[in-house]
Amino acid sequence: MMEACNLVTVHRVTGAISVPRIIRVRSHSPSTETVYVRLLLGQTPKQWEEAAEALAVALRAERVGVERVRPQVIALVVQRSEPFTEVIVPPEIPADSEVVDLSRVYLGETEHGTDWCAPLIGQHWLIAGATGSGKNSIVWMVLRACAPLVRDGLVRLHVVNPKGTELNALRPVCYRYAESDGIVEVIQGFWETMQARKRVLAEQGRRTFVMSRETPLDLLVVDELGAVTGYGDRSLTRGAQAALPLILSQARALGGSVIGALQEPTKDVIPQRDLFSLRVCLRVTSAAHVDMVLGEDMRRRGALADEIPNVPESAGIGFVVRERSRTPVRVRAAYCDDSDVAELVRVAGWPVSELARTGQG
Numbered sequence: 001m002m003e004a005c006n007l008v009t010v011h012r013v014t015g016a017i018s019v020p021r022i023i024r025v026r027s028h029s030p031s032t033e034t035v036y037v038r039l040l041l042g043q044t045p046k047q048w049e050e051a052a053e054a055l056a057v058a059l060r061a062e063r064v065g066v067e068r069v070r071p072q073v074i075a076l077v078v079q080r081s082e083p084f085t086e087v088i089v090p091p092e093i094p095a096d097s098e099v100v101d102l103s104r105v106y107l108g109e110t111e112h113g114t115d116w117c118a119p120l121i122g123q124h125w126l127i128a129g130a131t132g133s134g135k136n137s138i139v140w141m142v143l144r145a146c147a148p149l150v151r152d153g154l155v156r157l158h159v160v161n162p163k164g165t166e167l168n169a170l171r172p173v174c175y176r177y178a179e180s181d182g183i184v185e186v187i188q189g190f191w192e193t194m195q196a197r198k199r200v201l202a203e204q205g206r207r208t209f210v211m212s213r214e215t216p217l218d219l220l221v222v223d224e225l226g227a228v229t230g231y232g233d234r235s236l237t238r239g240a241q242a243a244l245p246l247i248l249s250q251a252r253a254l255g256g257s258v259i260g261a262l263q264e265p266t267k268d269v270i271p272q273r274d275l276f277s278l279r280v281c282l283r284v285t286s287a288a289h290v291d292m293v294l295g296e297d298m299r300r301r302g303a304l305a306d307e308i309p310n311v312p313e314s315a316g317i318g319f320v321v322r323e324r325s326r327t328p329v330r331v332r333a334a335y336c337d338d339s340d341v342a343e344l345v346r347v348a349g350w351p352v353s354e355l356a357r358t359g360q361g
Contacts, residue, residue, distance in 0.1 A: 005054045007047065009040050023073065028112040031083040035076040036069065045074050049300050065302025067327035077302060079330065083111045084317055088334040090144060093347050097148040102217070105145045107138055108316065111330040116320070118278055120145075121209075121217060124248055124258040126225075126273065128265045128293045129282030133308075134315035135261040136166050138280060139221060140336040142259060143170070143344055146219065150348040153213045158190045160222040162232070167223050169341050173348040175218075183228060184239030190220045190256065191243040197254045209255035218256045220247065225260035230269030241271070248275035265292045280331075282318035283308035294321050294328060303328035 002008050002019055009018045020043070023036040039045070048055075049066045055076065056064040065077035088108050094100055104117045118125075120142060127135045149155040156175035161167040164179040171177050178186040197215060201207075211217045222228055228240045247258060258276075265273060265284075273292065281293040287306045290299040299306075303319040316333040336344075 001055075001058045005051045005058060007043075007051055009042065029083055031079060031081040032111045033078050033080070034067075034112075035078060037074050037076060039072050039074060048074055048076070049297065052300065052302060063302055063304055063307075063330075065328055067301075067322075067325050069325070077111070077327075077329075079111065083113075083330065084109070084332040088316075088332055090141060090334040090336055090340055093144050093147050093343060095148065097152045097154060100145060100149055102145070102149075102211075105142055106334075107141045108331060108333040116331045116333075118320075120219075120257055121211065121255075122252050122257070123278045124252065124276045125260070126265070126270075126276035126279045126293065127259065127261040127282070128263070128280070128284060128289065129261075129318065130263055130285050130310070132310070132312070132315060133282035133284075133318070134333060134335075135282060136223070137316040137333040137335055139167070139223070139259060139261065140341060140344070141334055142219075143221075143348075144336065144340065147344050147347040149211075149217070153216060154211055155217045155219060158186055158193075158218060158220045160186055160220070160228060162224045162227045167221070169345055173345055183236060184243075187220070187222075187228075187240050187247070188243045190218060190251075191247050193218055194247065194251045194254045194256050197256070198250075201254070209253065211255065215255055218251075220251075220256065220258045222258070222260045225262040226264050226269045229271070230264075245272050245275070248272050252277070265289055267292075278320075280318055280320050281305045282316070283310060283314060290319075294319060295326070298328050301328055 007020060018040050020040050021038045023038055025033060025035050027033045045066060045068050052064045052066055059078055061078045061080050063079040067075040069075050091106060102120045105120050106115055106117050108116045110116050127138050129135045146155045150173055158176040159167055159170050159174050160183050161179050176186045176189055229237055262270060279293050281290055284305050287299055290303050290305050294303055305319050308314050308317055316335060318331060319328045320331055321328055
């Protein structure tokens, strides 16, 4: 197999063939396994990345991803069939805000059978995917984790919802909310909140943000981000583009986080794409979109988001990149139905404070 994929070396004098050695195989499930391989002298992980498609054919697998483990050792993530065949049910919303850990928000599962968790504080998230790919599944999971914090005044929601659907259930628990009219005001108001936060931290002599009722985490959620920054009304895009780069470059240190969802991740639609620190690529319509979202060469390394089937059963399935190894991992977000959304709104309630009432007005 390795010889057929040009992954062996031949001694130029003796003609002896050297074959990379398989160190061990770890089976995560009937659908996914990891094969650890020691490279031959002179081989590079890039050679294996370029041979990933040929390896998948040789192994009769749907996908082969390449992970750099340590010098001279790589791991082949072999996906033989779809690892996500059932809907993932979201966990219960915590009753006590003290048990919520925003440095590790549960979103769903990975292809290895482990929890898919991600940090929210100090991060901006970009979620890309075609229509029906399940972008808002991730948004709902974040908001369910935040629900008791919203109730207790520790998190404030600023929601931009150009479509006027799905996220409109959040209106009663939002600090700021807009659909068509008022979108620019919400985004600019979020930036003004960050500016005020900067002054507060300076007055208190604090260099880092600590979430509290006096300085809550402000979360800006923008659905259909492309309509706001790229192909929407010119006055809308101009107003949003005036504040959004400042928010993305400065708000993380001030207790502000952004979650943006969009369908087309090109630079002309979202020029600030590189300012998002955490990115998720669900099913997309173009192979080029994968690298636009996840980073250079991520598709070659196994993030085949453009090959995810366009069927309802694949909603919420996509790829993220491991921070340390820069390796794409297949994930699936838990699915929130209408009752889960209603529970979120019920738990979040209304942050009863004069500041919240002022913000809503």
